[in-house]
Amino acid sequence: MAANSASLDARLVNSLDEFLQSADMGGFVSNWNGLVDDFMASYDAGTIQPATSSLAINVNVWLENLCDAFVNLDVTVEKMATKFHEDLAATVIMEENQIPSPSRSPSPSRATRSPSPSSQL
Numbered sequence: 001m002a003a004n005s006a007s008l009d010a011r012l013v014n015s016l017d018e019f020l021q022s023a024d025m026g027g028f029v030s031n032w033n034g035l036v037d038d039f040m041a042s043y044d045a046g047t048i049q050p051a052t053s054s055l056a057i058n059v060n061v062w063l064e065n066l067c068d069a070f071v072n073l074d075v076t077v078e079k080m081a082t083k084f085h086e087d088l089a090a091t092v093i094m095e096e097n098q099i100p101s102p103s104r105s106p107s108p109s110r111a112t113r114s115p116s117p118s119s120q121l
Contacts, residue, residue, distance in 0.1 A: 003038040005049040011035050012052075012059045019063060 003011075015032060022028040039056055042048040 003042055005042070005047070005052040008035070008039055008042060008048075008052050009055055011038075012055050015059060016062060019066065 012035065015028075015035060018028055018031060039048070039052075043053075
C-alpha cells in the first residue's frame with residue numbers, strides 16, 4: 001500500500017533528525033530503507049506529489065553532505081592524531097638526547113671536608 005505524501009514528507013524530515021541523533025546506524029538504515037520502499041510504492045502507484053519528490057531529493061542530498069562531512073572530519077581527526085603522536089614521539093626522543101648521562105664525581109661531602117683535628121697536630 002502506498003503511503004500518502006504528508007506521511008512521506010514528515011518521515012523524510014524526521015529522517016534528518018534521526019540520522020543526527022542516532023547512535024545505531026543499523027536502525028537508521030533500516031528505517032531509511034522502509035521509507036525508500038514506501039516512497040517507491042507511492043511513485044509506482046502514481047500518488048506521489050511533486051513537492052514530496054523534491055523534498056526526497058533534497059533530504060537525500062543533505063544526508064550525502066552530512067555523511068561526507070563526517071567522513072572528512074574523521075579523516076582530519078585521524079591525521080591530527082597521527083601528527084600529534086609523531087610530534088610527541090619526536091619530543092621524547094629529543095629530550096632523551098638532551099639529558100646528560102650521569103658521571104662519577106666525588107661526593108660533595110668528600111670534596112669539601114675540612115681536615116680532621118688529628119691531622120692538625
